[in-house]
Amino acid sequence: MRIAVASGKGGTGKTTIATNLALSLAAGHSPPPLFLDCDVEAPNAHLFLKPIFEQRQDVGILIPRVDEAKCTHCGKCAEVCQYHAIAVLGTKTLVFPQLCHGCGSCTALCPEHAITEIPDVMGVVERGVTPEGISFARGVLDVGEPMAVPVIRQLKKWVVPRPEQVVIVDAPPGTSCPVVESMRGANFVLLVTEPTPFGLHDLRLAVHVARELNIPVGVVINRDGSGYAGVDEFCVAEDLPILMRLPFERTIAEGIARGQTLIKIHPDYTERFRQMFADIVERIRQ
Amino acid sequence: MKQLVILSGKGGTGKTSVAAAFAHLAHDGPQSLRAALADADVDAANLELVLEPDQTESHDFVGGSVAVIDPQLCQGCGICEQVCRFNAVLPPSFSGRGAGGESYRVDPIACEGCAACVYQCPEEAIHMEPQTAGQWYRSESRYGPLFHAELRPAQENSGKLVTLVKQQARLAALDGDYPLLIVDGPPGIGCPVISSASGADLALIVAEPTAAGIHDMERVLQTTAHFRVPALVCINKADIYPEGAEQIEAYCRERGIEIVGRIPFDESVTDAMVCGEPVTAYCPESPASRALVEIWLRVIAQLFPSGESANARN
Amino acid sequence: MKIILTTTSPNIDSEIDPRFGRGAYLLVVDTDTMQADAHPNPGVNASGGAGIQAAQFVTDQNAEAVISGDFGPNAFNALQAAGIAMYLYADCRTARQAIERFQAGQLQQVGAPTQSGHHG
Numbered sequence: 001m002r003i004a005v006a007s008g009k010g011g012t013g014k015t016t017i018a019t020n021l022a023l024s025l026a027a028g029h030s031p032p033p034l035f036l037d038c039d040v041e042a043p044n045a046h047l048f049l050k051p052i053f054e055q056r057q058d059v060g061i062l063i064p065r066v067d068e069a070k071c072t073h074c075g076k077c078a079e080v081c082q083y084h085a086i087a088v089l090g091t092k093t094l095v096f097p098q099l100c101h102g103c104g105s106c107t108a109l110c111p112e113h114a115i116t117e118i119p120d121v122m123g124v125v126e127r128g129v130t131p132e133g134i135s136f137a138r139g140v141l142d143v144g145e146p147m148a149v150p151v152i153r154q155l156k157k158w159v160v161p162r163p164e165q166v167v168i169v170d171a172p173p174g175t176s177c178p179v180v181e182s183m184r185g186a187n188f189v190l191l192v193t194e195p196t197p198f199g200l201h202d203l204r205l206a207v208h209v210a211r212e213l214n215i216p217v218g219v220v221i222n223r224d225g226s227g228y229a230g231v232d233e234f235c236v237a238e239d240l241p242i243l244m245r246l247p248f249e250r251t252i253a254e255g256i257a258r259g260q261t262l263i264k265i266h267p268d269y270t271e272r273f274r275q276m277f278a279d280i281v282e283r284i285r286q
Numbered sequence: 287m288k289q290l291v292i293l294s295g296k297g298g299t300g301k302t303s304v305a306a307a308f309a310h311l312a313h314d315g316p317q318s319l320r321a322a323l324a325d326a327d328v329d330a331a332n333l334e335l336v337l338e339p340d341q342t343e344s345h346d347f348v349g350g351s352v353a354v355i356d357p358q359l360c361q362g363c364g365i366c367e368q369v370c371r372f373n374a375v376l377p378p379s380f381s382g383r384g385a386g387g388e389s390y391r392v393d394p395i396a397c398e399g400c401a402a403c404v405y406q407c408p409e410e411a412i413h414m415e416p417q418t419a420g421q422w423y424r425s426e427s428r429y430g431p432l433f434h435a436e437l438r439p440a441q442e443n444s445g446k447l448v449t450l451v452k453q454q455a456r457l458a459a460l461d462g463d464y465p466l467l468i469v470d471g472p473p474g475i476g477c478p479v480i481s482s483a484s485g486a487d488l489a490l491i492v493a494e495p496t497a498a499g500i501h502d503m504e505r506v507l508q509t510t511a512h513f514r515v516p517a518l519v520c521i522n523k524a525d526i527y528p529e530g531a532e533q534i535e536a537y538c539r540e541r542g543i544e545i546v547g548r549i550p551f552d553e554s555v556t557d558a559m560v561c562g563e564p565v566t567a568y569c570p571e572s573p574a575s576r577a578l579v580e581i582w583l584r585v586i587a588q589l590f591p592s593g594e595s596a597n598a599r600n
Numbered sequence: 601m602k603i604i605l606t607t608t609s610p611n612i613d614s615e616i617d618p619r620f621g622r623g624a625y626l627l628v629v630d631t632d633t634m635q636a637d638a639h640p641n642p643g644v645n646a647s648g649g650a651g652i653q654a655a656q657f658v659t660d661q662n663a664e665a666v667i668s669g670d671f672g673p674n675a676f677n678a679l680q681a682a683g684i685a686m687y688l689y690a691d692c693r694t695a696r697q698a699i700e701r702f703q704a705g706q707l708q709q710v711g712a713p714t715q716s717g718h719h720g
Contacts, residue, residue: 008330010473011298015498041474042295042505044498078656082350082401082414084649089659090682096674099649103371103400143505144512146445146477173297173473174329176437176444180395196559198302202330208439212395228560250526253551257527259497446648453622 002167003280004186006210008202010173012192013222013246015039018170019048020262021190024273025166026132034161035130037138038182039172040123040151047259051136053128059139059154061102062117066093070114077106077115098146123151125158135165148178156185166277175205183213188280190243192220193231200230207238218280223248241283243276287459288589289467291326291486293510295502297473299494300522302327303555305470306336306564307578308585312466313429314567315579317586322464323427324455325434326482327472328420328447338562339425339432347435347450349419349443350399357389359411364390366403366412372396375403395440419443422451424458431458445477452482466589475509483510488589489517490546490581495530503534507543517543518588520581524548544588547581549574601631603702604658605695606668610638612696616689618669621650627695628661631703636695651675658684667698667707676713686710 005018018035026032037045064077064086075088085099086106097120107115122145127137139155141148161167171182183189189210193203203219210217219235224245235242246252246262255265263270290308292301305323312321325333353374355366367375367390374396378388392403394417404412419442422435433455435447452469459467471482471489483489489510493503503519510517519538524531531548538545550573558568566575606623607614612634617623621643628637642657643650651671655678658666665685679686687707692698701707 009298009332010330011296011494041476041479042297042502044296044501047497047501080401080405082399084646084652087652087656087678089655089678090684092681094678094681096649096652096677099652099674101398101400103398103402104369105400105402105405108369108402109405141476143475143508144480146480148474148476174444174478175439176329176478177440177442178476179329180440184396196556197335197562198330198332198559201332201335205330205439212440226556226560253523253526257496257499257530 001281002169002186003188003190004169004171004183005190005192006171006179006183006206007173007192008175008206009193009198012194012199014173014192015044015048015170016222016256016262017190017192017220018168019045020269021273021277022049022134022168023132023261023263024270025277026134028274029166031162031165032133032135033166033168034135034137034159036155036159036167036169038152038155038169040139040141040148040155041172043138043140045170046136046138048261049130049134049136051128051130053126055128056124056126057158058121059125059151060120060122061100061150062104063097063100063102063120064095064106064115065118066095067114067116068093070112072112074111077110080105080109102150122147125151125155127159148172149181152178152181175209179209180213183210183215186215187284189215189217190220190280191217192222194223195221195226195228195231197228197230200234203231203234207240216283218243218283220244220246222246243279244272287465287467288487289456289469289485290585290589291469291471291483291489291515292492293471293479293483293489293506294473294492295475295506296494296499299492299499300549300555301492302332302336302470303559303565304490304492304520304578305333305468307566307575308468308582309337309427309429310564310567311579311582312468315582317583319466319586320464321430321466321468322455322459322462323430323432324452324467324469325432326448326451326469326478328435328437328444328451328478329472331434331436333470334425334432334434336559336562336564337427337429337432339427341423341425343424345422346418347420347422347447348416349441349446351414351416352394352397352399353392353401353403353412354415355390355392356411356413359409360389361409362388362390363408365406365408366390369402369406372398374398398442420447422447422454424454430464433458445481448472448478448481452485456485475505479506479509480513483513483515486515488585489515490585491517491519492522493519493534494523495521495527495534497530500530500533504537518546518585519543520547520549521545522549523551525550546584547577549577549581602628602661602663603631603665603667603699604628604661604663605666605698606641607638607695612636613694615693616667616669616695616698620666620668620671620675621654623668626654626657628663629695629699631699649674652678655679655682665702667702670714671710673713676710688714
């Protein structure tokens with residue numbers, strides 16, 4: 001059972017919902033859940049779940065390395081590369097690592113077999129355990145590296161859930177490929193939104209992404225109480241279940257600002273999260 | 287022409303609200319200058335919701351291509367699946383969704399457009415098809431021209447669309463002799479952020495004084511430093527966690543980064559958004575608006591030292 | 601000798617376009633005859649690797665030098681690998697002026713990328 005928590009708009013409370021869901025399930029589940037922080041550009045879940053990291057590994061893609069002794073500068077590699085990541089310039093064949101997607105095409109197609117592949121590190125994956133026994137893993141993209149997707153992809157491969165282990169994925173904001181990669185493989189997508197025009201606009205897009213991936217969706221409305229009805233109306237019109245509402249409360253905002261978890265600030269939320277999980281399980285079964 | 291990019295690291299800190307306020311203040315504020323606007327958050331473009339512009343141009347954006355397998359030519363050898371590193375080739379048992387027959391099929395969402403399968407298919411049964419990944423637009427708002435885009439959900443090539451939007455904005459700004467281009471940036475630190483920051487004369491980081499906000503502010507400041515874009519910081523919702531605001535100030539002080547203002551948490555920002563206006567236009571006397579005016583003045587003082595060319599084109 | 605300049609219009613009296621990877625035209629000039637041929641810059645509409653594509657064009661033309669306003673790291677590495685000298689147009693306005701200053705040895709040669717990269 002894998003639940004991806006996403007949003008479209010940034011700052012709606014994905015990490016808050018994802019971490020507190022994991023905490024709420026930790027005591028009642030065996031094994032406790034696996035939490036994957038896939039927001040590799042700006043990971044935050046560790047601030048709230050406070051895992052002790054036990055393992056760490058560099059991740060990246062394989063990029064071409066040209067053996068100039070064998071290279072005849074025929075230009076086949078440059079011809080097949082769709083990203084202009086390899087080019088023949090005069091008597092040198094140059095590789096541009098940040099444009100490379102690691103597809104292996106140039107390597108496979110070089111008629112002289114002059115290309116081998118070497119790892120290009122883009123980030124790191126780390127895993128550990130939280131005080132509550134939650135298995136925690138995250139990816140962190142190196143500053144200056146443009147592509148998040150390979151790190152997310154490798155994080156997902158690196159950490160295999162145990163049988164019966166619930167997996168909670170904290171997705172990045174947005175609606176493009178890093179979000180798709182985070183959502184892929186989930187049984188359910190929980191979209192966290194806020195009742196504002198920005199929240200509605202981006203919720204629509206996020207729903208679209210989940211539907212492209214054929215994954216059922218539920219909505220959590222965070223910072224409820226603005227009086228703006230657009231999000232509710234949208235959910236009704238699209239037949240999207242609203243699985244939880246969290247009111248805007250200054251005490252919650254201040255607690256989270258300090259790095260406190262929601263269930264620490266309001267312990268009665270633990271039961272609400274458990275009920276939401278049960279609701280999700282039931283919906284998937286149908 | 288100077289370029290200002292507004293970034294944050296963490297999502298939801300208030301970049302778009304600040305960008306909208308600056309658009310208004312550039313046009314109607316105490317030291318007005320003509321500004322062009324670009325919304326570089328192409329995944330979730332919100333700036334037009336508070337500027338309510340009229341769209342004047344719309345263009346397709348072709349981001350890249352995806353591979354398409356011709357079922358008539360496919361002999362089912364499976365080489366495409368073997369060479370694909372992105373799990374984008376589905377074997378015949380998955381074809382039940384309508385592709386039919388014995389053919390392999392490409393999942394267009396997973397496909398990264400590398401064409402490895404095209405070149406290695408022994409039957410030459412695969413070709414690349416350009417994909418319209420989204421649209422970019424030019425609109426006219428009450429404060430100036432706005433360049434923005436929508437990436438179709440689940441698409442790749444966000445960064446490329448950002449670059450395109452900025453290029454168009456930059457060309458229009460140069461053609462129209464605008465002294466300033468304001469770029470509303472995306473969250474994160476990856477390709478879309480890098481594209482939005484490239485060529486910027488200054489980055490304004492809108493920081494949130496929360497545990498997560500501080501962590502991500504540090505990452506985005508490392509990113510602007512990496513790409514040698516000078517940065518200023520303002521603290522939004524500053525009173526939510528005063529110790530957090532102090533942490534930010536200490537961090538910036540240690541690195542010689544100027545903090546140009548603190549915006550208090552203020553409901554008028556949300557109210558303004560719901561009404562489709564920048565907060566400085568909606569409620570000029572609100573605490574947030576007053577703080578934003580101060581920040582704006584400091585930002586343009588940095589961009590146009592000694593008032594050079596800022597007043598040249600009123 | 602053969603040199604290339606990035607220009608906004610396809611002729612020798614055009615204004616220089618400051619960006620190598622995305623300048624509208626690549627103007628190929630034979631400095632002995634002052635004959636100029638303009639080609640649309642392949643980098644202009646490139647979704648990525650604009651500087652590399654422009655550099656590829658320059659290399660394929662067997663030009664000896666390029667004059668533009670800035671060279672990002674990809675373009676710089678590519679042109680350097682190809683052994684093509686890079687010059688900045690300074691305050692010249694037109695291609696013709698830049699060529700004259702180049703011939704007089706007054707333009708500054710570039711030894712490192714002039715921009716931190718345009719990414720996309």
